[in-house]
Amino acid sequence: xxxxxxxxxxxxxxxxxxxxxxxxxxxxxxxxxxxxxxxxxxxxxxxxxxxxxxxxxxxxxxxxxxxxxxxxxxxxxxxxxxxxxxxxxxxxxxxxxxxxxxxxxxxxxxxxxxxxxxxxxxxxxxxxxxxxxxxxxxxxxxxxxxxxxxxxxx
Amino acid sequence: xxxxxxxxxxxxxxxxxxxxxxxxxxxxxxxxxxxxxxxxxxxxxxxxxxxxxxxxxxxxxxxxxxxxxxxxxxxxxxxxxxxxxxxxxxxxxxxxxxxxxxxxxxxxxxxxxxxxxxxxxxxxxxxxxxxxxxxxxxxxxxxxxxxxxxxxxxxxxxxxxxxxxxxxxxxxxxxxxxxxxxxxxxxxxxxxxxxxxxxxxxxxxxxxxxxxxxxxxxxxxxxxxxxxxxxxxxxxxxxxxxxxxxxxxxxxxxxxxxxxxxxxxxxxxxxxxxxxxxxxxxxxxxxxxxxxxxxxxxxxxxxxxxxxxxxxxxxxxxxxxxxxxxxxxxxxxxxxxxxxxxxxxxxxxxxxxxxxxxxxxxxxxxxxxxxxxxxxxxxxxxxxxxxxxxxxxxxxxxxxxxxxxxxxxxxxxxxxxxxxxxxxxxxxxxxxxxxxxxxxxxxxxxxxxxxxxxxxxxxxxxxxxxxxxxxxxxxxxxxxxxxxxxxxxxxxxxxxxxxxxxxxxxxxxxxxxxxxxxxxxxxxxxxxxxxxxxxxxxxxxxxxxxxxxxxxxxxxxxxxxxxxxxxxxxxxxx
Numbered sequence: 001x002x003x004x005x006x007x008x009x010x011x012x013x014x015x016x017x018x019x020x021x022x023x024x025x026x027x028x029x030x031x032x033x034x035x036x037x038x039x040x041x042x043x044x045x046x047x048x049x050x051x052x053x054x055x056x057x058x059x060x061x062x063x064x065x066x067x068x069x070x071x072x073x074x075x076x077x078x079x080x081x082x083x084x085x086x087x088x089x090x091x092x093x094x095x096x097x098x099x100x101x102x103x104x105x106x107x108x109x110x111x112x113x114x115x116x117x118x119x120x121x122x123x124x125x126x127x128x129x130x131x132x133x134x135x136x137x138x139x140x141x142x143x144x145x146x147x148x149x150x151x152x153x154x
Numbered sequence: 155x156x157x158x159x160x161x162x163x164x165x166x167x168x169x170x171x172x173x174x175x176x177x178x179x180x181x182x183x184x185x186x187x188x189x190x191x192x193x194x195x196x197x198x199x200x201x202x203x204x205x206x207x208x209x210x211x212x213x214x215x216x217x218x219x220x221x222x223x224x225x226x227x228x229x230x231x232x233x234x235x236x237x238x239x240x241x242x243x244x245x246x247x248x249x250x251x252x253x254x255x256x257x258x259x260x261x262x263x264x265x266x267x268x269x270x271x272x273x274x275x276x277x278x279x280x281x282x283x284x285x286x287x288x289x290x291x292x293x294x295x296x297x298x299x300x301x302x303x304x305x306x307x308x309x310x311x312x313x314x315x316x317x318x319x320x321x322x323x324x325x326x327x328x329x330x331x332x333x334x335x336x337x338x339x340x341x342x343x344x345x346x347x348x349x350x351x352x353x354x355x356x357x358x359x360x361x362x363x364x365x366x367x368x369x370x371x372x373x374x375x376x377x378x379x380x381x382x383x384x385x386x387x388x389x390x391x392x393x394x395x396x397x398x399x400x401x402x403x404x405x406x407x408x409x410x411x412x413x414x415x416x417x418x419x420x421x422x423x424x425x426x427x428x429x430x431x432x433x434x435x436x437x438x439x440x441x442x443x444x445x446x447x448x449x450x451x452x453x454x455x456x457x458x459x460x461x462x463x464x465x466x467x468x469x470x471x472x473x474x475x476x477x478x479x480x481x482x483x484x485x486x487x488x489x490x491x492x493x494x495x496x497x498x499x500x501x502x503x504x505x506x507x508x509x510x511x512x513x514x515x516x517x518x519x520x521x522x523x524x525x526x527x528x529x530x531x532x533x534x535x536x537x538x539x540x541x542x543x544x545x546x547x548x549x550x551x552x553x554x555x556x557x558x559x560x561x562x563x564x565x566x567x568x569x570x571x572x573x574x575x576x577x578x579x580x581x582x583x584x585x586x587x588x589x590x591x592x593x594x595x596x597x598x599x600x601x602x603x604x605x606x607x608x609x610x611x612x613x614x615x616x617x618x619x620x621x622x623x624x625x626x627x628x629x630x631x632x633x634x635x636x637x638x639x640x641x642x643x644x645x646x647x648x649x650x651x652x653x654x655x656x657x658x659x660x661x662x663x664x665x666x667x668x669x670x671x672x673x674x675x676x677x678x679x680x681x682x683x684x685x686x687x688x689x690x691x692x693x694x695x696x697x698x699x700x701x702x703x704x705x706x707x708x709x710x711x712x713x714x715x716x717x718x719x720x721x722x723x724x725x726x727x728x
Contacts, residue, residue, distance in 0.1 A: 035335060039727055048312070049727045050342070053334040054321035064335065 003029050004037060008044050019045060023056055032063045060113065065103045068110035070148050073127040074100070077116030083135075085124040089113065091138045092126075095145055108152065109145075157223035162230070174216035174227060175203055183229055186238060186267055188245075188355055189304040190217045194313050200304050201241050202267070205229045213237055239271045245302050246273065247280035249356075256300070256357040261665060263355035264302060285330050290338025292517050293346035293362055293510040298330050301358035307331065307350035314654060316629035317460065319343040320350070331358075334727045343463050343728045345628070347456040347652045348510030348534075348661020361510045361662060364531040365541065371502035371530070372415045378496055380418040381411055382482050383506040385426055386572030386657040387535055389678040390508055393664045393671060394539040395549050400674030402682060405554020412555060414545045418490075420561045422505065425482035426568030426580070427691035428700070429453065432717055433475045433577075434585040434691075435708035437647055441618070446470045448623075448638065448645045451577050453477045455515035456652030456661075458721060460628055465635055466723035471648075474718040476528075478571065479505045479512055480521050482561065483528030484716040489704045490561060498526050505532045508572075508660035511652070520719040534662025563696040566683040573676045574626035574656030575602040575609060578649040582613060582622070583690045590616040597689045603680065605655050605672060608634060610645070621645040627654045 007025045011018045019041070026037050033056055042049040056062040074089045089111075093099055096109050103110040119125045122134035126144075133144055158165045159177060168177045173196065178185050188200035196218035204213040208226040213234065216227075228234060245264060253259050285298035305322060308331060312318040319342040323332045333342035351359045371377045392401040408419050437449050452458055452473045461468055476484065483505065487498040505512060509532075515521060516529040533541060542549065557563070567583055570576030579599050586594050601611035602622065607630040610623045621644045625631040631650045638645070653659045658675040659667060683689060691697060705712050 035727065038334065042728070048318035048321075048343075049334040050318055050321040051312075053336075054323050057323040058325045 004040050014045055016045060016047060019047065019052065019055060020059075023052070023062060027062060031067050032065055034064075060115075063101055063110075063112065065101075065110070066107070067112075068103045069108050069152075070128050071110050071112065073112050073114045073117060075115075075117045075119070075123070075125045075127070076113050077120065077123075079120035080116075080124040083123045087138070088124050088126065088136050088141065091141055092145075095142065108149070159221050159223070159225040159227060161227045168221040172221050174205060174214070174219050174221050174225070177221050178205075178216060178229060185216055185229055186270065187217055188263060188267070188302065189306060191306050191309050191353060194309045197305055197309070200245075200302070202238060204234060204237055204241075206231050206234050235271075239273065242267050242271050242273055243277050244280075246276065247278040248282045249302070250282065250299050251276070257360045257363075258357035258665075262357065283330060285332075288339055289362070290340040291344060291346065291362065292340070292514040294339060294344070294348060294351065295360050295362050296331075296339060297358050297360070298332075299358075300356045301331055302356055303329055303331065304355060305331070306353040306355070307359060310349045310353050314627050314629055315345070315347055315349055315652065316632040317343055317345055317347075341726060343726045345456040345459040345463075345652060346511035346514040346661075347628070349653060350661075351510065352661055352663070352665060352667065361534050361537065362513055363537060364513075364533070365537070365544070368502075368504055368531050368533070368541075371504075374502075376500065377502045378417050378494070378500055379415070379502045379504065380420060380486055380490075381416040381504045381506060382420040382422045382425070382479070382486075383407065383411075383538075384479070384508055384512075384572065384657060385423045385569045385576070385679070386508045386660065386663075386675065387506050387538070389572065389675045389682075390535050390658060390663050391539060393667075394536070398674075399671040400676075400678035402678050403549070405556070406549055406552050408557055409552045409555040410542055410547045410549060413547050413552070414542065416504070418558045420482060420486065421557045421564050421568075422478045422482055422507075423564035423568035423571065424557075424561055424694070424696060425478040425485065426453075426571040426577075427565050427694045427697050428481050428485070428717070429475055429478050429571075429577075430567060430580045430584050430691035431697060431701070431708045432481075432713060433473050434581045434588055436473055436475065437581065437585055438588050439709065441646065448621075448648050449473055450648045450650055451581075452721075453571065453577055454651050454653075455509070455511040457628065457631065457650045459511070459514070459724065460631075460652065462721055462724035463726050463728055464632075465639075467639070468635060469721050469723070471638075472721060474714075474720065476521065476717055476719050477512075477515065478568075479507060479532075480515065480528050480719075481717050483516070483521070484523065485561060485700070485704075487523065487526065487528060488716055489700065492704075493560075498523065503528070503530050505529050506535070506538050507532050508535050508657045508662045509653075510534060510661045512662070520721070523716070535660075536662060536664060560696045560699060563694060565688045565691050565694045566686045567689060567691045568694070569682050570679055572657045573603075573679050574605070574651050574658075575599075575624045575649065576656065576679065578602050578622055578624050578647065580691060581647070582615070582620075584692045586615050587690065587692055589618060593690065597683075602649075603676075605669070605676065620647065622647045622649075624649045626651040626656050626659075628652045 038049050038052050100111045100113045124136050126133050159168050166181050186202045188202045198215040198218040203216045205216045206228040288296035371379045388404040389402050411419050450471045491498050513532040516532050521528045567580035602609045602624045608625045613620045623645050625634050655672045
């Protein structure tokens with residue numbers, strides 16, 4: 001909560017137009033937008049929390065659960081799409097049993113869909129904690145996930 | 155500045171700032187709308203109201219486009235009509251095909267528009283959304299499958315009610331209407347007022363229905379099934395039955411309810427009189443003993459929940475009186491039960507209310523005696539009409555009957571509860587007698603009558619200079635409450651009703667209630683007050699009897715046990 005105070009201090013006399021910058025600051029500080037944070041922002045800006053949730057869910061950039069230890073970004077840009085990134089995402093969601101935007105219950109993995117991560121030559125590409133994995137297929141995806149799980153067990 | 159616009163080759167007057175739709179409506183040209191809500195900012199979300207601008211060849215939404223001088227509009231060109239039909243087909247593309255089973259069958263704007271635009275097949279097949287039915291609220295059921303995202307519920311919840319517990323969440327074809335974090339309505343700040351149901355064009359929002367429980371009770375020979383109906387019911391049903399708006403069908407209603415099989419028919423207007431006895435005593439006590447002022451009425455369960463969530467600091471200002479529904483419920487399961495030699499659990503108590511929040515109120519923990527609910531089930535006005543149809547009651551061929559006694563006789567003061575300002579007026583009449591020992595010369599208090607958002611008056615009662623305020627519509631109440639919080643102290647007594655116009659405009663009323671109908675209902679209540687002679691609660695013989703035989707006096711120990719309660723801060727996401 002102290003962190004929120006610091007963020008609010010950066011926006012004295014804030015109004016509705018500061019909503020998105022404030023949400024962005026909170027997300028970069030805390031990794032996600034919690035219920036508590038949304039209620040706090042609501043009382044600071046005098047906006048109902050339903051409206052804030054409405055705005056925040058409009059944008060892909062906001063997430064409402066803490067990211068996992070391994071944050072997986074799935075590129076859904078044009079080149080990746082052409083080479084089957086939809087299947088990659090579907091497969092990933094199936095294997096981890098969570099939807100994009102969510103975090104696995106053990107807190108290990110989270111999935112985020114991103115528009116283009118600028119590695120079209122490697123398409124379809126995913127990035128795990130910033131580490132790129134090129135030309136992903138269903139089979140290679142299983143291997144990649146396993147390797148991270150094994151890393152955990154060691 | 156006045157100018158003309160050309161519509162379908164005819165010139166029409168328009169004023170600067172008017173929308174095209176307003177010009178069309180004023181001149182009797184009907185353009186279909188869905189998202190449009192009178193008195194709110196247009197959103198242009200549904201596109202149903204498109205017209206063709208013949209100069210630019212563009213289709214524009216008439217609800218949000220301002221009329222400009224010299225405009226050339228076609229409202230029913232081939233292109234327009236076809237576009238509207240396509241819009242309906244798109245809306246239907248992911249709509250469930252279950253009109254037959256829908257509560258809004260034959261009373262659905264989407265259905266009407268499909269019919270009007272001659273949609274005869276499902277041309278476009280879209281993926282249905284997989285959002286779950288929200289049954290979490292005690293009052294309101296949300297079915298996202300039937301939602302067409304017109305956003306009227308969102309608008310009314312924010313603009314009229316000042317609650318804003320729902321909004322459009324997500325984006326594009328994933329958009330849905332939901333609460334913060336898309337949780338159940340019961341965890342949100344929803345006050346159950348049901349105004350969202352009143353504006354929903356489809357069956358996406360409905361009240362929670364209790365027909366089965368009531369029928370079970372009616373069919374159970376060991377249950378004594380009693381019913382009470384709110385002051386506004388008898389003047390609000392006429393439209394649903396195809397009679398003139400505002401017609402008072404009190405006697406017919408009594409007879410109809412008896413035909414259905416209810417064992418005893420009581421009138422919540424009687425317990426409105428009882429509320430007045432307690433509430434006016436409480437007001438006088440607060441004024442003389444230096445209690446917390448202004449005192450605020452607590453008859454409206456929507457307002458009570460709003461106070462618990464948004465104004466917990468003002469809870470001490472709330473009258474401790476239960477609402478008439480709950481007072482009568484409590485008296486039925488104590489005084490009446492005793493009189494009839496029944497155990498409270500042998501009684502099944504039904505209330506007919508113009509209100510969805512009353513369903514929530516009836517199941518509140520505070521509204522029980524030794525674990526038994528004061529009121530077992532609540533029907534809205536809409537549901538009552540359906541219920542009467544279910545039992546084949548022909549309301550046009552039925553002889554009027556009286557309510558049962560005791561607990562059925564009322565003064566006109568109690569009847570006034572149905573309209574905004576009524577509780578105040580009734581309370582002043584009795585408070586005046588309590589303070590001065592004399593009756594008012596003129597019982598009418600015109601300053602607090604009518605449909606205005608806020609009505610204020612200064613009244614002289616003996617030596618007392620009393621400031622009173624009456625507000626309806628929660629958003630209007632919010633403004634007044636903020637003034638009070640900021641130190642305004644010239645008001646002693648406030649009446650708050652969540653719904654526009656008070657209970658006559660409640661969320662359980664006929665869908666599509668117009669302002670004219672509201673006025674007719676209000677007028678009907680005032681007419682009853684004008685025509686009848688018993689105009690004050692404290693002279694109601696059945697009320698006097700109840701105090702003599704059972705309660706003792708207002709604010710007695712027994713009254714406190716049965717008729718009063720406390721509220722506390724409610725933690726929800728606001």
